[in-house]
Amino acid sequence: MTPASQAALFNALAQRRALKIISGLQNFDLESVLKIARAAQQGGATWVDIAASPELVQAVRAQVDLPICVSAVNPQQLAVAVQAGADMAEIGNYDSFYPSGRVFSAEEVLELTRQTRSLLPRTLLSVTVPHTLPLDQQAELAEKLEDLGADFIQTEGSTSAKPRHSGSLGLIEKAAPTLAATYEISRVVSVPVICASGLSTVTVPLAIAAGASAVGVGKAVSRLQDEVAMVAQVRALKETLAGARVPALV
Numbered sequence: 001m002t003p004a005s006q007a008a009l010f011n012a013l014a015q016r017r018a019l020k021i022i023s024g025l026q027n028f029d030l031e032s033v034l035k036i037a038r039a040a041q042q043g044g045a046t047w048v049d050i051a052a053s054p055e056l057v058q059a060v061r062a063q064v065d066l067p068i069c070v071s072a073v074n075p076q077q078l079a080v081a082v083q084a085g086a087d088m089a090e091i092g093n094y095d096s097f098y099p100s101g102r103v104f105s106a107e108e109v110l111e112l113t114r115q116t117r118s119l120l121p122r123t124l125l126s127v128t129v130p131h132t133l134p135l136d137q138q139a140e141l142a143e144k145l146e147d148l149g150a151d152f153i154q155t156e157g158s159t160s161a162k163p164r165h166s167g168s169l170g171l172i173e174k175a176a177p178t179l180a181a182t183y184e185i186s187r188v189v190s191v192p193v194i195c196a197s198g199l200s201t202v203t204v205p206l207a208i209a210a211g212a213s214a215v216g217v218g219k220a221v222s223r224l225q226d227e228v229a230m231v232a233q234v235r236a237l238k239e240t241l242a243g244a245r246v247p248a249l250v
Contacts, residue, residue, distance in 0.1 A: 001067050001087035009046055009067055013192045016246050018046040018214030019238055020194060021221055025051055025071045026096045030059055035227050037064045043234020047088070049216065052077045054084035061085050069126065073097075073104070075115040082123050089120055090154065092128025093216075095197060098159045104130045106141045110148065117149045124151045126194060131157035131177050135184045142185040153189055154216060155181035158198025168202050175203035179210050186211025201236050205244035215241065 001009075012018035021040035023033045028051050037060045040048045045066065050056050052072035060068055069088035070081040078089040091112050094104055113127050127150040129138045142153045157177025163170040175198045182195040195207035196216030207215045217237055224230045 005065070005067050005087075012046045013213045016208055016213045017241050017244075018192075018194075019044070019234075019241055020047050020049050020069070020196070020214055020216040021045045021234060022049040022071075022093070022196065022216050022218035023051070023222060024096065024218060025073075025093055027051055027222070028053055028056065030056065032222070034059060034063060036222055036230065037066070039221065039227055039230030039234055040064070041066050042231045044238040045234055046214070049090060052081040052086070052089075054081055057081050057084040057086045069124075073112060075112060075119050078116055079119040082120055088124040088126065089116060090126040090128065091116060092126075092130075092154060093156055093196060093218075094128060094130055095156060095159050098132075103132050106130075106133060106137060106144075109141065110144060113145055113148045113150060125149065126152035126154050128154040128156055128196075129181065129185065131155070131160055131181060131197070135180060138181050139184045139188045142189050146189045146191050150191060152192050152194055152214075153185055154194040154196050155185060155212075156197035157181055171200045171202040172206070174198040175200070175206065179203065179206055182207055182212050183210040201240045204237060204240045208241070208244040208246055 023036040037048045041064045047067040049069040052070035067087040070086040071090040072078050127145045155178045160177050163173040178197045186193045192213035194214040194216050195212035204215050221233050
């Protein structure tokens with residue numbers, strides 16, 4: 001990460017205006033990832049989050065001048081991707097694993113964090129807290145992750161949401177689990193909290209109000225087939241984030 005990119009990242013986090021665009025932990029389609037990454041840069045995102053693949057890292061690096069975060073649930077896979085040029089590493093997001101019945105316990109996440117920190121002692125590290133845990137246990141786990149050296153804590157929850165309505169109300173219902181986790185976790189940790197999973201232009205301001213320093217958005221961008229439409233969506237998210245009201249810290 002260049003000094004300018006790092007400064008822009010931490011400035012956006014400090015202002016609580018950071019936007020991460022996610023291509024998908026299990027998306028190894030080069031054309032798809034590049035399209036999303038280019039749209040992220042053109043739309044004004046702060047950084048891009050891609051699957052932990054050296055080939056993807058090198059390809060994205062060749063086309064996009066944004067900090068690159070790699071995501072996986074395998075510490076060695078993260079380490080190899082960082083060696084290939086990734087700037088940041090993330091344990092999670094776990095959404096893609098839930099349909100097959102794969103869940104992550106608090107102890108497993110802690111162990112993955114210990115192993116990853118051992119392999120990558122100086123790399124910026126984000127860790128996702130599983131939404132399958134009760135909220136009080138999510139907050140407790142977040143505190144322990146901070147103690148282990150996590151630089152960021154990420155929330156999730158859209159897969160457990162069961163929206164009953166369409167439109168704005170349905171979008172708020174979909175984001176409710178990750179918003180609740182953000183609220184609880186942001187009050188017990190001092191590191192930045194990234195609110196992710198199921199967010200939209202409707203709910204991004206709610207994430208900031210709940211205590212997030214950054215938001216992570218995936219499907220709202222990646223589901224679009226046209227790159228121009230992707231850029232427009234990233235810009236809309238960025239503009240909404242810029243206008244979000246940041247509550248005073250008490």
